[in-house]
């Protein structure tokens with residue numbers, strides 16, 4: 437396979453999926469894959485055996501969930517238009533509105549489906565203001581608990597998405613208790629509650645049994661079906677972006693330019709000012725900056741000490757390349773878009789997608 441390409445390893449994916457299934461078995465919580473994070477449907481055959489369905493942030497994701505994943509489909513959007521609603525009701529089992537105005541405008545159109553609203557509890561866990569759903573002026577979810585109480589008759593559930601990369605179980609448990617205290621009366625009148633995504637429960641060392649216990653107790657106490665919406669937790673650590681060094685230049689430090697780009701292929705590192713992890717070469721004493729080949733001056737994956745000195749032709753494997761990568765990749769600079777490869781459970785390497793000039797021009801006009 438010609439680089440660059442994303443390589444998804446089903447064995448590594450399976451590790452996460454087994455944890456998700458265990459959480460379901462022990463706690464009773466259902467897990468819906470957040471398609472905004474990962475929508476590479478070539479591995480849905482494996483994923484659907486372990487997850488209960490998908491959750492979406494727009495009409496196309498809802499359709500993809502119905503057509504390529506199956507099982508249960510939750511459809512949320514920060515803003516539905518009337519045509520969106522007429523389309524999304526064909527795919528969704530549950531429609532979740534972001535505001536009471538959207539609920540009131542459209543609940544009649546989705547009669548027969550389960551209806552919910554997103555709630556902003558006013559607190560959250562996030563290292564990044566940009567991704568903090570309870571940030572000042574947040575438009576994500578209903579803030580007014582009194583107004584929420586008045587529409588309980590129109591809905592069967594609520595969604596709270598209040599975590600972002602939260603690996604602190606005690607914090608999660610405390611915030612879950614707060615939700616119980618603040619919304620207990622509403623929850624007691626509903627059938628389901630989604631706790632959103634952003635909980636790193638597939639991370640090594642996460643207190644899984646305690647997590648399951650909390651979810652189970654919460655569900656029982658309020659008589660609700662609990663849902664989780666794992667995105668990153670489902671796919672963490674299961675893919676690499678495989679690249680080749682094209683050139684090494686020197687400006688105070690060695691800078692290796694690879695045939696991929698943060699801006700086009702791993703955008704979140706730019707957005708959140710984070711560095712990529714390198715899966716290979718391993719750590720050592722050769723200092724190098726690894727940078728992308730777009731024209732953006734700050735298109736930098738990070739600075740590293742590696743065990744081999746990079747030179748043109750060296751292969752660099754960038755770790756953790758599944759979540760929020762393939763769903764966000766773009767055609768900036770007209771760069772060749774990384775293909776998608778899957779290492780199946782039996783070890784076979786499947787090139788499931790390659791992109792070419794035709795895809796580039798057809799994305800423009």
Ligand SMILES: Cc1ncc(COP(=O)(O)O)c(C=O)c1O
Pocket residue numbers: 470472473597599600601632633634635665666667668669759
């Ligand atoms: C409503 C909702 N659910 C689920 C997710 C998935 O979060 P993560 O990929 O961090 O698990 C997000 C992420 O933004 C979200 O906004």
